[in-house]
Amino acid sequence: MTRTAIFLLVLGSLLTTPILAQPRITPAGQLPQDIRLQPLKDLNGYFPMYTADNEKDWEKRRSYLRRKILVSMGLWPMPEKTPLNAVIHSRKEMDGYSLEKVYLETMPGYYLTGSLYRPLNLSQQTGKIPGILSPHGHYQKGRFYDAPKTKLEQQLKNGAEKFREGGRNPIQARSVHLARLGCTVFTYDMVGYADNNQISFELAHGFAKQRPHMNREDRWGFFSPQAENNLQNIMGLQTWNSIRALDFISTLDEVDTDRLAITGSSGGGTQTFIVSAIDPRIKVSMPAVMVSTAMQGGCTCENACLLRVGAGNVDFAAMFAPKPLGLTAADDWTVEIETKGFPDLKALYTLLGEEDNLHLEAHLQFPHNYNYVCRKAMYSFMNQHLGLGYSDVPPERDYQYQGSEQLTVWNDAHPAPEGGEEFEGKLLQSWSNDAQAKLDALLTKQAKSLRVFKEVVGGAIDIVIGQGLPKATRLDWNQTYKQAKTNFLEIGGTLTNLDSESANPVLFLYPENWNQKVVIWLTEDGKDGLYEDDNTLATGVKSLIDKQYCVVGVDLLYQGEFLADGKQPKQTRRVDSNTREAAAYSFGFNHTMFARRTHDILTTISFIFHHESLPEEISLVAMDSTGPLAIAARAQARTVVTKLAVNSNGFRFAKVNNIHSPYFLPGGAKYFDLPGMLAVATPNQTWLSGENEVPLIVDKAYKVARAKDQLKTNHDGSIDAMLDFLRTDPK
Structure with a gap:
């Protein structure tokens, strides 16, 4: 049976189901069962030792x-x-x-x-x-x-x-x-x-x-x-x-x-x-x-x-x-x-x-x-x-x-x-x-220097972000929602990372004749950002579905269904047991909000990458203030994300002047700031907006990789230009 035939069969079975304007995954009046909503860990917590089964695992x-x-x-x-x-x-x-x-x-x-x-x-x-x-x-x-x-x-x-x-x-x-x-x-x-x-x-x-x-x-x-x-x-x-x-x-x-x-x-x-x-x-x-x-x-x-x-x-x-x-x-x-x-x-x-x-x-x-x-x-x-x-x-x-x-x-x-x-x-x-002088010296004109750069800078960013792509065996998907639309399906559920015990509401918009390509569309409003205020699909999302892309929306931590009152926090939480204003008392034991949101993106990427449907291409889009999150996730996901289309908004961690800002990330500024996260993902395809000019370290990394054509810039953040980038076959 063809994919189109399956779609029509599912569509016919769902026509009698009431159509919801913007799908909700978690039961009304409840928050996702996510351990990160519980009180933060402090220095008096329980810290058992990691145990290894063999010498090789321990050395790692x-x-x-x-x-x-x-x-x-x-x-x-x-x-x-x-x-x-x-x-x-x-x-x-x-x-x-x-x-x-x-x-x-x-x-x-x-x-x-x-x-x-x-x-x-x-x-x-x-x-x-x-x-x-x-x-x-x-x-x-x-x-x-x-x-x-x-x-x-x-x-x-x-x-x-x-x-x-x-x-x-x-x-x-x-x-x-x-x-x-x-x-x-x-x-x-x-x-x-x-x-x-x-x-x-x-x-x-x-x-x-x-x-x-x-x-x-x-x-x-x-x-x-x-x-x-x-x-x-x-x-x-x-x-x-x-x-x-x-x-x-x-x-x-x-x-x-x-x-x-x-x-x-x-x-x-x-x-x-x-x-x-x-x-x-x-x-x-x-x-x-x-x-x-x-x-x-x-x-x-x-x-x-x-x-x-x-x-x-x-x-x-x-x-x-x-x-x-x-x-x-x-x-x-x-x-x-x-x-x-x-x-x-x-x-x-x-x-x-x-x-x-x-x-x-x-x-x-x-x-x-x-x-x-x-x-x-x-x-x-x-x-x-x-x-x-x-x-x-x-x-x-x-x-x-x-x-x-x-x-x-x-x-x-x-x-x-x-x-x-x-x-x-x-x-x-x-x-x-x-430190800066030593980091500056890493990347030379020699191609092999890019490997060393990625080991040092990428190795640091790995610690700063605190999570890579989770293993497929450590992910659990619980589908609780399916609804037919005119030419696509809404499929929703909760994606759980068994290691971090995170639980994110995720929505897939599955087109009638899927082209085996997936676009993860990040927004400030989570998966609700796939829609306009009048409950129609956002312009860019509709364009992609019309071209048979599967588009995915996800509620990152403290977005969408994580919010009881619909208001995102302007300050991150701190441990309850210590009133001293040293960041380490909170973030020496807990990831920051920025890091945890980045983890949510990585969990979503890993689930799609390892899915039995075997997608041919995964792209990541973030055109609003979620741009830095997308860049951070791409730094860890590397080649798994085929294309990144992002508006950086000119953001720099060095400008964050509050240890409880949602954008605070310890170490975020040290390794060439946000551009360093773009550079370690070289030579993968990137469409970058929000910068007056290509950041020096990014330009240098793509030149060393001999991949300048893989980096596209657009100063005005045009949605049409971004969509053209996504629809162009990779070289």
Whole structure:
């Protein structure tokens, strides 16, 4: 039976059905059963580890997570490793170790500060020794911490600490003893702590309100929409400091660069597992009281947009496998790690054949800590895996506590560098300029450079958008509506992505004699935009159906049937549990509205592409404010979308000045902004309107691909010109 005959048969069976002007898929009075309408996830959610069935799957996941960390922290591409200009001064010989003051330039004009602990009599060493990084957590004053007397008395009483002097600062305690055991240890300051105050503590860790005067198009400040658009955050700066701290300790003559380790607790634990995940030089890692499926880190310095959407701290710790990984747990958010998270880590280490390299020290009788008991376990772990050579590790003994006056690196001979908001703006501008220079250099006149460009820029955009084309097996179609019109069928239903649990009302306008070509027609009004106000087909849609194209409309999130009152939100939602105006508290755990709408388009594209009817061509049209969404979707769909016809409206993410704008997309501006998304889809056919001229990176990409004829521009956004483009057979 021919397709036309089938159509006429269906038409005859439907003539008695009442004709609805604009079809509704979801029952009246209801919203789609879409999980994204529920409250947003926050840092106190549940973050189980992704489990892999085989080593190949894990390596793929690990590679993706590494890229996710680097992109989200503004380290993709990695900043230039400028000279450290490290200064080590004021050496003191102590009981079994030496103590020195250090500052080094991790970015031009920006300094990392800390204390260097070394064994005595290094000149008598016959071989090189391990180097250990020791990042601190959110202890008051960090490296200068001095435990309150009442707290110390309690710790001495319950066995958490052993020495009245040494128990005053657990950061110093572990650094001293590791040096006494024969290691060089660098304890360095978090941003805003102790001597590292070019960026203030109040900003880095206490930010609560947007600063309008720092939300500007150049020399912007941390937490501003511009910083988020470029993925510049305190967590990224601290991670970069950890990488440069590794660079520093590796330059010391006595340090064996094949025996580098890191250990820190709480916020220092976050720094530990993050840098361990991305820097292969670290051979042993022990993050204390931080790895769990529960609370992921409450400080602004532990959060970044994009970072924990679909991932969590156990995943990041797992990236160190199969190298030696030690964990500690206490009566805090890590209290359930023995049953939630650690079994998955153990299964992974077993899969990789190194189950003995994983260790958990759980002392749930103690609150949040890195106390004497847990440090003792750490020393044994380091002895075993760094080859310290002890059959029985000597226990800690007391040491002379050093306060801020003894430890500060700044003095008249070594004055503190400039800081404040003016410096902050210069630092972020320099960071941005460095990234832009590296990105600009990717695309040359050589054809092979386009592949590298797509790997770097396209790889970043993949993280920024957060979803590609879902697998066909993860999509579900529930058809609930069918209605015959004069020369086409309306077929409607709900398209569900089983992974994201999204549920979009979708309408197919199926012509009498389908030409095997599909046009997805995006509008501000969702699928209602297929029609005019008088319920007749929109002009362009009618023209396509007359030419036997199937036209598809979809209600993206917060369009059409997603709206109880018909009004689209002017602001995106934020997490209910945190009133601080840092974007990462919402969008470090949830996709933005822009990203989620882009996902809806990708889900629709994938469903059509994999449909049993085997369409020959899929085109994507967006002639109104949905243009940027279509461009973002095409950047991920690439060749699956044969043609893109779009009005960009001159939109740029860099101009979005509100972290809760529906068009806010963390990282959206960094990778050549919207034109970068067009460029990574080169050499596919594109009809572009809304630009005064072809964006430079787009023009360059099509030239390198030798595909200039595949890019058409139209300044006035003519519907007729757009339709001609769609109806022209691809070359």
